[in-house]
Amino acid sequence: MADDTHNQEGAAEVHTGHPTPMTYFKVAMILSVITAIEVAIFYVEDLGHGIIPILVVLSAAKFALVAMFYMHLRYDAKLFSGFFVGGLVLAFTVGIALLALFKFFV
Amino acid sequence: MAEAAAAHHGEHEETTTGLNHRKLLMWAFLGSDCMFFGSLIATYVVYQGKSKVGPFPEDVFSIPITSVSTFVLLMSSMSMVLAYAALTRGNIKVFRVWLASTAIMGMTFLGFQVFEFRDFANYKVELECAHLEPEKLTEFEKTFVDRCTEGVDEFKEQHGLTPRTNLFGTTFFTLTGFHGAHVTLGVIWLLSILFHSFRGGVRPETNLDVDLAALYWHFVDVVWIVIFTVVYLFGVFPGI
Numbered sequence: 001m002a003d004d005t006h007n008q009e010g011a012a013e014v015h016t017g018h019p020t021p022m023t024y025f026k027v028a029m030i031l032s033v034i035t036a037i038e039v040a041i042f043y044v045e046d047l048g049h050g051i052i053p054i055l056v057v058l059s060a061a062k063f064a065l066v067a068m069f070y071m072h073l074r075y076d077a078k079l080f081s082g083f084f085v086g087g088l089v090l091a092f093t094v095g096i097a098l099l100a101l102f103k104f105f106v
Numbered sequence: 107m108a109e110a111a112a113a114h115h116g117e118h119e120e121t122t123t124g125l126n127h128r129k130l131l132m133w134a135f136l137g138s139d140c141m142f143f144g145s146l147i148a149t150y151v152v153y154q155g156k157s158k159v160g161p162f163p164e165d166v167f168s169i170p171i172t173s174v175s176t177f178v179l180l181m182s183s184m185s186m187v188l189a190y191a192a193l194t195r196g197n198i199k200v201f202r203v204w205l206a207s208t209a210i211m212g213m214t215f216l217g218f219q220v221f222e223f224r225d226f227a228n229y230k231v232e233l234e235c236a237h238l239e240p241e242k243l244t245e246f247e248k249t250f251v252d253r254c255t256e257g258v259d260e261f262k263e264q265h266g267l268t269p270r271t272n273l274f275g276t277t278f279f280t281l282t283g284f285h286g287a288h289v290t291l292g293v294i295w296l297l298s299i300l301f302h303s304f305r306g307g308v309r310p311e312t313n314l315d316v317d318l319a320a321l322y323w324h325f326v327d328v329v330w331i332v333i334f335t336v337v338y339l340f341g342v343f344p345g346i
Contacts, residue, residue, distance in 0.1 A: 021191050028184035032177060039173045042339050052340070059335040062180075063328050070187045070324045077125050080133045087137025091144025098148040 018075055027069045034058050132318045136325050139288075143329050146284060147336055150277040154341065157272035160246030163341035166226045166267055175218035176334045179289075182211035183327040186296075190320050196310045198303065205300050205316075208323065212293040219286050223279070226267040233261040278337065285333060288326045295319050 019027075038058050041051060068074040073081045099105065121127055189204035231247055235254035243251070246265075253261050269279040299319055302308055308316065 018191070018194070021188055024184055024187045024191065028181060031180045031183075035173065035176055035180065038335065038339065039169060042169060042342075055335050055339055059331055062331045066183060066324055066328050066331070070183050070327075071321055077123075079123060079125060079130065083130070083133040083137045084140070087134075087140035088144075090137075091140040094141060095144050095148035095151075098145070098152060102152045104152060 018072060019069055023069065027065055031062055031065060034062050126314065128314065128318065129321075132321055136321065139325065139329075143281075143285070143332075146277075146281045147332060150281050150337060153273040153277050157274045159272050160244075160249070161226075161229050161231075161265055161267050161271070162244065162246055162274060163278075163338075164244050165231075165246050166229050167338055167342045168222075168225075169338060169342060171218065171222070172334065172338050175215050175222075176330065178211050178218070179215045179327055179330050182208045182215070183324050185211065186320050186323045190313065190316055193308065193310055193313050193316055198308070201308070201316075202300060202303055205296055205303075209293050209296040209300065212289055212296065212323075216286060216289055216293070219282065219289075226275075228264065229266050230262055230264050235259055235261055281333065281337065285326065285329055288329070292319075292323050292326055295322065 038055060041047065041054055041058075044051075047054070067084070071084075073084065123130065185204045185207040189201050189208060192198075192200040192204055231250050233243075233247065233250060233254055235258050238251065238254060240248065240251065250261060250263070253263075267275045267278075269276050296319060299308060299316060
């Protein structure tokens, strides 16, 4: 029964090229849980600087979920992803260059 | 004539890429906006901890309040995508409900931001001199401990944070202010589509108009995801 429901959802996704409302809802729940985890981790003082990679990974996961499912990059043409990821990579490079210029890593 | 007919049916004219140029242009814009916000975020990080005078992030930020506004913006992204899904299914009434919800949540987020900005601008250093616990004070508050002289039970002084106060104020208000401006533009865009739908201007065949607005809306959401982590969570965490 559960498999049938899953198959129907999958079929709907294939048919429209986009996820079903239930998928959108599940993504929203995952985003909410990740945000809650971020805030909870923030109050764990024992983590020290270890909090940085954890929060970066969680934040990146949220970013990717929204971009892939809500912005439909997972289902749309690769060129759209190229434009967006290209801008993102450039932004990241500019950021790193700026930080290096101001001796942030020294 | 053929182009008009194609536009009417939600199709697009033939292009060399085979993709709709309006949508491609929107993605190019979002890519460029990534660089815009990337520069602002990098500038904030560069100047983090370099302010000579307070208040500092740990004095003014309230993570629980910002967490709620972050949650509201995340949920607005869900309602936006559900509005688009309803439109593609041809259900205009449901589309309007979700679109209105998105706009309301966007306005709620802006309300939180206005509240936060006002709160920062009216920030007061408050010390209960009679029950002073130095270990619980922030670095900025500690600089006022000597004002707790004998006979003074309570010390209170306004030290509002504005863009001119210190480097933190300048970079923080510039970054979050530009993000707020993006959200404001998004809310106006969504409300325009909503009003347009009541005049029969939004149909399943022309869902690209809504798709473009949705892309923009999700973009302001992903930018906030980064701002929330880098500015708020890293900003308040001691030692970063």
